[in-house]
Amino acid sequence: MNTSRGRGRTWRGAALAVLLASGALTAAAPDASGAGTRTETPVVSTHPADGVTESVVRVKVPLPAxxxxxxxxxxxxxxxxxxxxxxxxxxxxxxxxxMAQPGILEGAGAFDSVARQTVAKAAAEGRHIEFWALDRRSNCLEDRTGIASGDQHAAVDYYYRGGQVDGRTFGGFVGNDRLGWMAKLGIEQTVRDEYDLLVHELPDQGLRERKVLCGGHSLGGVITGYFAAADFDGDPATTADAGQNQCAGYFALDTTVSTSLADLSGSIPDDTDLPDIGLGYAAVQAGLDTGLLSRSLSAPVLLNPETMTLLAIAGMGAVADPDGEADLPAYLPSNVNIEATNRFLFSKDTAAFLTGSPGVKDFRLTNAAVLGALMDDNSVPLAFLQSSVGLFDGGPVTDKNFPAANGSSQPTQLFGVEYKAIPAQPHGPLYTWRDYDRVGDADDPGYRSADGTPFTGAGKEVTDIQELARSLAEQPLDFTEQYFPTKLVTDIQLATSPQVRRLVVHPEGLTARPTLTVLAGDGLLAGRVPADLHPVVAAGYQHLDVLTAAPVQNDGRPEPVSSSLTAFARSPH
Structure with a gap:
């Protein structure tokens, strides 16, 4: 064992524990902007030096009574x-x-790679820009203490077995009966939060209009649309407060700046707890107020707080020891939710899903391979969770024909466009992970589907699994969003209702500023965005890749999303 490396990990784990625990953040010394109303705490990361400083900022903006x-x-x-x-x-x-708004079920930590690269590229040109990755208010419910421990077993014990970390015991995942306040957390409060935060941090409206670029990823583009069209002082005749006058320009990452979910249709799984929109605004709101409808978006498989926490835990293993054999699948507790998720993500066909055999515990996997199985576009069957981080290696692989068979039908927005693969030999070799930049190398086995189609190629792989792991495991604000407000989506789906339509006070704001639209070539909007938006298309990218892609791509060229954002930030507007 390399003892200096071990001491480094111990120090990093201790530092992360201090920085990620919610109590540490609230104890940080307030700055000059107002005693007790703002904290800023440096973030420690194992990310290679890139000349970028990261901190987590918290500003006190109480909700209405x-x-x-x-x-x-x-x-x-x-x-x-x-x-x-x-x-x-x-x-x-x-x-x-x-300033970037996250997408559905997404937290601020998802922007880590693109934010760092954009800031670093601008600095290389002699310009100093900032990137603010926003967290939705509902993420206040998340407890990162177990992740902050730096120890996978301690994290599993903390979240699932009642174990303690630094003397703290997990309070449990928050149920619908404790989310009454979220029944009102819709698009109106979301854009108000963005405005209030911006005004607090940059009080000069003229400076905001000159320097701030407003945008987001996925649903963040729609939120930006509502922000651009909003009026914040209640008087449409006064426009200094109008959303469009807080921004010098807009940017949309695999989305469009709009007030409609049409471009993102099909991206939300059908088994979430979204109500039937045929009920109408008043009925939906009554359901949320009474708790008859779930106040947070969830589904029984993967898309709920209990299972989404597993992504960060898997990231911890890939950061600490990517090539080591994983024991996470066997160490996790066995319950209906986790078992269903394991079967959904790691079954080669319907029979395996129904019987649970062979299951993930029957395969030998490295820590990196576990994370790849959860997040790669050739493995996970939910398009909006997919990134292009490589492929299984170390043993034979076969077609993953569940929940949809490879090549059997037209790819959908929900499942994505890539063929899915899965290890073929249980109780056999140690399956490793071939990272994005090793796909296509001379030693690449070039695995193919039963119909002869290559599972992947160098042009389809763009994200470094180590960077993805760091974003999942090391950020004080989560990569995923455990408690996504149902009302935020239902409001937008009910955009023609008077209660939502009244929020679009200045519709001209949607086109009042220059807009950069960057699309994932294989993402949710592939081929569906009007040409007059002049989108930049990142070839081979999936929906998450526009946030997570590596600085240098397989063809040796710089990463195009951050390059486009840097150029957009350079232009005068």
């Missing part, structure tokens, strides 16, 4: 602030600020 009882932490807004280490410390002095 009408929201009712909620945890004290939910009266704070949070974001990850990325800036050039050689640039100004004060945000107002930056050359440009990019």
């Amino acid at each position: 009408s929201f009712g009882a909620r945890p004290a932490a939910c009266d704070w807004l949070s974001y990850l602030r990325y800036r050039s280490a050689g640039g100004p410390q004060v945000s107002a002095d930056a050359d440009r600020i990019l």
Whole structure:
């Protein structure tokens, strides 16, 4: 064992525990912007040096009393602030600020790679910009203490077995009966939160209009559309407060700046707890208020707090020891939710799903292979969770024909366009992970489907699994979103109702500023965006790749999403 490496991990785990635990953040010393109303804490990361400084910022912006009882932490807004280490410390002095809204079931930590690259590329050109990755207010309910321990077993024990970390015991995943305040957390409060945060951090409206670029990923593009069209002082005749006048430009990452979910249709699984929109606005709101409808978006497989926490835990193993043999599948507790998720993600066909044999516990996998199985576009059958991080290696693979058979029908937005693969030999070799930049090398087996179709190729792989693991496991604000407000989606789906339509006060705001649209070539919107938007298309990218792709691609060229954002931030607007 390399003892210096072990000491480094111990130090990093201790540092992360301090920074990620919610108590540490609330104890950080407030700055000059207002005693007790703002904290900023540096983030420790094992990311290779890139000249980028990261911190987590929290600003106290209490909800209206009408929201009712909620945890004290939910009266704070949070974001990850990325800036050039050689640039100004004060945000107002930056050359440009990019402010990004996350997508469905997505947290601020998902922006880690694209934020770092954009800031670093601008600094290389002599310009100092900032990237603010916003977290939705409902993420206040998440407890990162177990992840912060840096120990997979400790994290599993903490979240699933009542174990303690640093003397703290997990309070449990929050049920619908404790989410009454979220019944009102829709599009109106979401854009209000963005505006209030922006005004708090940059009080000068003229500076905001000159320097801030507003945008987001996936659903974040739609939220940006509502923000651009909003009025924030209640008087449409006064426009200094209008959303469009807080931004110098807009950017959309695998989405469009709009007030409709049409472009993202098919991206939400059918088994989530979304109500039947035929009920109408008043009925849906009554259902949320009474708790008859789930106040957070969830599904029995993968898309719920209990199982989404597993993504960060898997990331921990891939950060600490990517090539080591994983014991996570065997160490996890056995319950209906986790078992159903394991079967859904790791069954080669319907028979395996129904019987549970062979299951994930029957295969030898490295820690990196476990994470790849959960997140890669050739494995996970949910398009909006897919990234292109490589493929299984180390033993024979076969077609994964569940829940949809390879090549049997037209690919859908829900399942994605790539053929799915799965290890073929239980109780056999140690299956490793071939990272994105080793696909196509001379030693690549070039695995193929039964119909002869290659599962992947160098042009289809763009994200480094180590960077993805760091984003999942090391960020104080989660990569995923465990408690996504149902009302945020139902509001937008009911966009023609008077209660939502009234929020679009300045519709001209949608086109009032220059807009950069960047699309994933194999993502949710592939081939569906009007040409007059002049989108930049990142070839081979999946929906998450626009956030997670590596700085240098397999063809040796720079990563196109961050390059486009850097160029957009450079233009005068």
